[in-house]
Amino acid sequence: TTPTPVTILGLGPMGQAMGQALLAAGHPVTVWNRTASRAQTLVTAGANLAPDPGSAVGSSELVILSLTDYQAMYDILGGHTDALRGRLLVNLSSDTPARTRDAADWARTHGARFLTGGVMTPPPTIGTEGAYVYYSGPHPDFEAHSAALAVIGEPRYLGEDPGLAQLLYQAQLDVFLTALAGLLHATALAGSGGVSATEFVPQALETLAGIPAMIEDGDALGAALDARSHPGELSTTTMMGATADHIAATSAAAGLDLGLPDAVASLYRRAIRAGHGADNWTSLIEVIRGAEL
Ligand code: NDP
Known part of the structure; x- marks a missing residue:
């Protein structure tokens, strides 16, 4: 044809x-x-x-x-x-x-x-x-x-639904833009201690590349999120939230912009307040979905 x-x-x-x-x-x-x-x-x-x-x-x-x-x-x-x-x-x-x-x-x-x-x-x-x-x-x-x-x-x-392709595009870009902003914030944080971006960025890539293994495979994480099941055997919201608070405090002391670390720390604090402290970090999705205040 x-x-x-x-x-x-x-x-x-x-x-x-x-x-x-x-x-x-x-x-x-x-x-x-x-x-x-x-x-x-x-x-x-x-x-x-x-x-x-x-x-x-x-x-x-x-x-x-x-x-x-x-x-x-x-x-x-x-x-x-x-x-x-x-x-x-x-x-x-x-x-x-x-x-x-x-x-x-x-x-x-x-x-x-x-x-x-x-x-x-x-x-x-x-x-x-x-x-x-x-x-x-x-x-x-x-x-x-x-x-x-x-x-x-x-x-x-x-x-x-004509809106569906746009919604999925945004959801994918949500992953992308948030990850890129996190990378830039982390680079500025390292830079506040005199570590250059040239030195730090390749190390940050190790963390990014390690994420797929950490969530095992996409299906397992997706199924757990759908089931709203957040077992905290390996890492808890309390532990991760403490680190999120430390990052926000260090960023403040360094005079960095606090928009991103405060947003992340706030999600953890609200999840802990809603009773998810001993659950896995995945419990943040309950706050994000608006199910918890
Ligand atoms: P650009 O911003 O470079 O191009 C936008 C086009 O829109 C240009 O042709 C511009 O015309 C035209 N335009 C904008 N406003 C008007 C207007 N009011 N009247 C007439 N023409 C207008 O974007 P890209 O080509 O990079 O991207 C296009 C789309 O693809 C975007 O929606 C983007 O989100 C999406 N996309 C882009 C990716 C990328 O990496 N670039 C990746 C994935 C998706 P003019 O040349 O006259 O300014």
Whole structure:
């Protein structure tokens, strides 16, 4: 079968990487970007630069959006809604699940279908084996275009609710952003004692790399969290919470920003206050879920 034509709106690093991958796989690619100069590399590689968003959308049934947020989609397409009828919009931009659901309704109002996506890996991985993308929305629309979507990265379909892909994207980024902020805080903490980042970062990587073994395997931890079972044989919330308090105190003495260590210490304190002191650190999830004050 001939590769289907694809339109891409938004040519930041991500949109450009998707365009390159689709061109390499033989798809006719039409692009449009607010800042036209960002289309140059793709045009050289064979993409067609549309003069305006309406004609870009008119060039392909499959329209991929790779923008900073959902407002950018309304800014770009709000004046070209006539062009949307019969199109499948696949919005791979970050935003909240609620705004994503509203956008799916908005697209339907204009005769378009809508899939939500969350790209889970950085631009250099796009079109390679390591890339994967979450999708949610109408399953038949996902099925119909999964061959083209697979060019970007492995498509992982989550369900009909358009907000679901966005929620899982956020949950994954929650892990990512929190871990990265923790790494930076730890580096500043070590730095307060004269240990350079060059020295410390490789040691911090040992701790990060040790986490998978500590939680044994993802299934075991997930099942325990679902079961709300927090046996504290190896480490308790009281023990971990004392360390969290020590980190906050040392950070304060060093004059570091306290936002992150205070937030962590507060979770432990509230879990202990709710009676989880002798339980495992996993009991923090009861505080986070809002089950405990
Ligand atoms: P950029 O911020 O570099 O690009 C954003 C694009 O949105 C640009 O084409 C920009 O146009 C356009 N844009 C923003 N606001 C408007 C507006 N109001 N009107 C018209 N166009 C607008 O982002 P990336 O390419 O890095 O990322 C795109 C999406 O992919 C984001 O949602 C991001 O969360 C997601 N993502 C990115 C990853 C990454 O590592 N880069 C990894 C995983 C997901 P212009 O060029 O004119 O400014």
